[in-house]
Amino acid sequence: MAEKDSLELAWEVADRWHWFYKKGLISRRDFLKAVLVSGGVTAAACAPQPAAPSQPAGEQPKQPAKDTISAAFGSDLPNLDPHMHFLRFGIIFHYHVFDNLGVRDPKTMRIGPHLATSWKPIDPTTWEIELRRDVTFHNGDPFTAETVKFNWERITNPEQKSPQRGNHEQIAGVEVVDRYKVRVHTKSPYPIFVERLQNFQMVPEKVIREKGDAWFAEHPIGTGPYKFVEWKRDQYILTERNDNYWGPKPAFRYFKYVVIPEVTTQIAELLNGNIDVMRAVPTDQVNTINNSGRAKVVSQRILRTGFVGLDARGRTAPNPFMDVRVRNAANHAVNIDSYIKSLQPGGDRTPALVNPMAFGYDPAIKPHEYDPDKAKALLAQAGYPQGFEVTFNRTNASLLPNARQVYEAMQRDLEKVGIRAKFQVHEDRAFTDMVSQGKGGPMYEWSWGYYSVFDADGILWDMLHSSSPFSYYQNPELDRLLLEARSTLDEETRKRLYSRAQQIIREEAPAIFMWGFHQLWAVSTAVNWMPDPDEIDKFYTAKPA
Template sequence: MKLSSKALVPVLVIAMMIGCSDDPSSSTEGDTNATASSTGGDLRFAIATDAVILDPHRFNDVATSLVLSNTYESLVMHDDDMEIVPRLAESFEQIDELTLEMVLRNDVTFHDGSSFDAYTVEANIERIQDPDIASPRAFMYDAISEVNVIEDDTIHIKTNEPYAPLLANLTSLSMISSDAIEKHENGELDLSVEIAGTGPFSLLNWEQGNEVRYEAYEEYWGSVANIDTLTFQVVPEEGTRLAMLENEEAHVVDNIEPTNMSRVEAMPNAEVSVSNGLRTEYIGFNVQKEPFNDPLVRKALAHAIDANTITEGIYEGYGVRATAPISEHVFGYSNQLTNYPYDVDLAKQLLEEAGFPDGFETTILTNDAHPMRIQIAEVIQSQLEDVGVRAQIHSMEWGAYLDATANGEQEIYMLGWTTSNADADFGLFPMYHSDSFGYTGNRSFYSNDEVDALLEEAKVEMDEEKRLELYEEAMEIIMIEAPKVFTVQEQLRIGVSDKVNHFSLQHPSGRLLFNEVTISSEATY
């Protein structure tokens, strides 16, 4: 059918964390054109990449976030306007500069039958802070010094100093049943492969590498799901995913490459839903490996890479040229930063100054989860060859790739980062602070004492204007030192069957919720 542009709404400031929003910002034509709908049925979502783990405290990737987004919930979330509003909390108030009070809902139960209360919140905060859990998000809660249960439905979260991003970061803290946490610790349950959340869907089974299957949770505190089951089917090959959509074997498919958008638009039974995202794609350098430990080499390669070719050629306009470490829709973004225009002659000059007049050999590491990255790697390979840098391309399976890049095995690598709490703290601290090497996010192993200090100061600065100044100063240093080349601020692209009603492509965090969805009675899935 046609392209749905209703989701192309720019997002302004405010904050949120990895995919914790329930706001519908665009609806597919299935909402208005469907002639009949019914409850029940199995909604099948063909996804490119499987979850890495089912433990919501131990992941930091988009694929896992998508798979868990309908089963775990947080204390607060973002509404349609990206304002932080209550979720499992009923209300919240900053009662002094160090104390956040939350009054909790009293009608929430977990999938294992246990109740949600203040002690649950205490157990979850303690768990994500536990070094033994090794959460890649633990740094977001380091400032929490005390968790005081006031009543069963009231809790005080205290920080050791003013902490500006606390509420935004709490949008990412999924609540696990405290009973399940205890059983996990005792070895009676494994939260890596089992789920005990509060969301509208509970886990039926996870067949790793193949599918994750959920059923509607009948005791859900909100709107009980209309569909009976929700299945995420792992289909790495995009052509197969699109064929499944066209042949009515799947209701929703993700990660549609721009070159295939017209194919979906031409389908009589489906359409594309597009939304601006909070994701910035980049080409990274491991600055602890020679010759990338030399800023001159990194700057030379930044000038040798024509990001406009990537944006206009490979993305075909479904994204904009990235000019900063974070998206323009994230609080803290600046358009006043140093950039590196495409300049082959200058690149060669800088390489000569660095001692590489004839270039050098290197490897570009990419992954099979995003075919466009392989295309981009080929473009970069060609562009680097123009300045004498001879690069081999090596593609890895997604999970192995995350391990390899976290362990520093790469020289040049390709990834992206979704600042899905829309706050620069989450966009910059895990990516550039020296405490964040590896799995937390800093896979370039970049370290700069001044950047560390600026990011730390911005955390405790409660004045928004001053925070903006601190982030701009930190980003300017990052841009000058060039641990990464930023390419595209990506848009979300999803194909949806017109048999699906009340589907919404959520705000730019990319979260998709399915409890309101129905499937037309004509569906043949």
């Protein structure tokens, strides 16, 4: 979409909110706030679109001598259905095979059109979306309004059991207006509707109805810049450039998702020229990689937030962390600032889970101070003067740089106050299922990327609302605050609600609060590519060096 069209879209959305105001459907305050909240709509749409390589659509790329870009990942995917996972590695892979209705411009951080060419609110709870007319799935099936309706109905269907259902709980229904236009009805005014468009991949209705979910989970068919070729479980997933892609074509003919669990092996493969990109580079390996002449390390502040989950509900089994004094003791026992300074490439404290990059973050919420004596006193008050032993569940494929060193340092600090944590390390796919099924307690390593939604809703609802499969905490007042915050367009009201929510979270301490990640990637000198703040690695933008 040309910039002129994006400006027209921005003005049209603003005009619609103004019309609602004149008709008395919303207050003047709501009108002004709606325009601000729709920064992902009105102002965002002014960004050049689509946010993809600058090569003109339809133009054949110059074929590089190197025809494959390979990226290392610490674990394989459980399936290849974009609606049936919640893993960051899955989001990255699916961005290459599938398309979204909107995409984020990494320069402006705003959402602009992609499969959708425009959107506008036609009343406070209805959005009208216009679609591209030149898109087909890899098997030739057309992308239409019926496709969009099917996708929303599929992901919100309780029987589908999609782990992403919570992302779309505000969707009340979708109606087809014509072949390339839909109207999406929300249960209430939904402030992050447009944000959700950037991580909701479209799948083909006909294929899924004819072949079934199980077949599709191993044979993905999308509309994206790469087509699925082959999946060798626990080895690699191979895709090939979609030469019929409606948008700019990738420079590399193949994108290969390579499974390498060990970080040291990833580094060796990078320096030997067998892979082009790796994530979560240990800080003590930065100089080695940079001095190799074969690769360079790049840093990016990202939305992902790390924490140690505590089973405050006793969801896995009764445990000491069901006592709020024990949870606060654990937070006072660990020297978070020291870990960031000595073991991380940087990090932003998150005293109530919310990353400072997200809307709704309250800087007035202060982190727990490092105070072992206070931790011991709280444990004694809770009936644990001698401390206790506890299982600390971890993954073998952490996204945290220097994860082993960080958690071993935390383990030592906890032991000093009497909390004797014993590690149990699990294969990543089994670990994520274990946590989502309520078996992660009494304490477990975790991080969350918000589905790349730069809003407090992106973490607080998924991690702490009692309806979420990932929540090990229950508080009716917090549930109410989170629901109200995702149901109003008033920006100041949302900030106030999220501030109160964070006060509760800080006081109740349902986790050991850590930090927002500053992530390290290592990139081959044979490739020109940079990561984005949304943590969605888009290798279709890469070019040969």
